[in-house]
Amino acid sequence: xxxxxxxxxxxxxxxxxxxxxxxxxxxxxxxxxxxxxxxxxxxxxxxxxxxxxxxxxxxxxxxxxxxxxxxxxxxxxxxxxxxxxxxxxxxxxxxxxxxxxxxxxxxxxxxxxxxxxxxxxxxxxxxxxxxxxxxxxxxxxxxxxxxxxxxxxxxxxxxxxxxxxxxxxxxxxxxxxxxxxxxxxxxxxxxxxxxxxxxxxxxxxxxxxxxxxxxx
Numbered sequence: 001x002x003x004x005x006x007x008x009x010x011x012x013x014x015x016x017x018x019x020x021x022x023x024x025x026x027x028x029x030x031x032x033x034x035x036x037x038x039x040x041x042x043x044x045x046x047x048x049x050x051x052x053x054x055x056x057x058x059x060x061x062x063x064x065x066x067x068x069x070x071x072x073x074x075x076x077x078x079x080x081x082x083x084x085x086x087x088x089x090x091x092x093x094x095x096x097x098x099x100x101x102x103x104x105x106x107x108x109x110x111x112x113x114x115x116x117x118x119x120x121x122x123x124x125x126x127x128x129x130x131x132x133x134x135x136x137x138x139x140x141x142x143x144x145x146x147x148x149x150x151x152x153x154x155x156x157x158x159x160x161x162x163x164x165x166x167x168x169x170x171x172x173x174x175x176x177x178x179x180x181x182x183x184x185x186x187x188x189x190x191x192x193x194x195x196x197x198x199x200x201x202x203x204x205x206x207x208x209x210x211x212x213x214x215x216x
Contacts, residue, residue, distance in 0.1 A: 010040060010048035018057055018068055019123060019161045025070035025214075029058065056155035069158075073211045076159055077204055083152040084200055087133065090149060091180075091196055093140035095189045102139035103185060109135055110177050117174060126164050130157075132177060136184070163206040173199075 014034075017023045035045040049066050052058040059067045071079075094102070113128045120128070130153060137149035153160075164173075176199040183192035 006040065006044040007047035007051060010038060010044055011051040013038065014048060014052060015055075015057060015157065016123060018052075019126075019158055023068050025068050025158075027068050028065035029068065030065050055151070055157070057157060073208065076156065076207060076211075079152055079155050080203055080207065083149070083156060084196075084203075086137070086145065086149045086152060087196055087200065088193060090137040090140040090142075090145060091184070091192045092189050093142055093145065094136055094184060095187045095192060097141035098139035098184065099141075102135070102141075106132065106135045106139065106181060106184065110181055113177065114174055117171075122165060123161070126161050129164065129173065129177075130160070136180075139184075159207050159210060160203075162210045163203060 014023065014029070023029065029049060031042055031045055031049065035042045038045070049058055049060070053060045053066065056071075057069050059069050061067065109128060109132045113125065113132065116128070117125055134146075134150060134153065137146040140146060176195065179195040180192060180199060183189075183195050
C-alpha cells in the first residue's frame with residue numbers, strides 16, 4: 001500500500017515545488033536527477049510525473065525531459081470560464097442533493113481554514129481553500145461533475161495559488177466562504193450563486209495582473 005501511494009506523495013511534493021517557484025514554468029524536470037534528489041527510484045518518479053501531466057501541470061515530451069506547463073493567458077481564461085460554470089452547477093446540485101454529512105464536511109474545512117488562516121503556511125491555506133471548493137463539487141452528488149471540476153481545478157492550480165497570494169485583505173476570503181456556506185445550509189441557490197460570484201468573479205482580472213507581472 002505504501003508503494004502504491006509513493007507516486008502520489010512524490011507528485012504532491014513536485015506540485016508544491018511548482019507552486020513555490022522552485023520548478024518554474026517552461027523548466028525541464030530531469031527524471032533521474034530529481035529522483036536522486038528526492039531519494040526515490042525512477043519508476044515512482046515517472047508515475048508521479050504522469051499524474052502531474054494528467055493535471056495539466058506538466059507537459060510530456062517524447063524521448064525528452066517533461067516541462068513544467070506554461071499555458072498562455074487566453075488558454076487559462078478559457079479554462080477558468082469552464083471552472084466557474086462547473087462550480088455554479090455544483091452549487092445548484094448541492095443545494096438539492098447534499099447530505100448533512102456533506103455539509104458537515106464543508107463546515108469542517110471552513111472551520112479549519114478560520115483557525116489556521118493567519119498562522120498556517122500560505123500554501124497550506126491555499127490548499128485548504130481548494131479543498132473547500134472540491135467539497136462543494138462532491139456535495140453535488142454527481143460523480144462526473146465532481147471529477148471534471150477536480151480536473152479543471154488542477155489545471156488552474158498554479159495560477160490560482162499566485163492570485164491568492166496577491167489578496168491584500170485575507171479576511172475577505174473567510175467572509176466569502178461563510179456566505180457560501182450559509183447559503184448552502186439554507187439550500188438557497190440564488191444566494192449561493194451570488195456568493196460564488198462575489199468570491200470568484202474577480203479571478204480573470206487577478207490572473208491577468210499575475211501574467212503581466214511575470215512578463216516584466
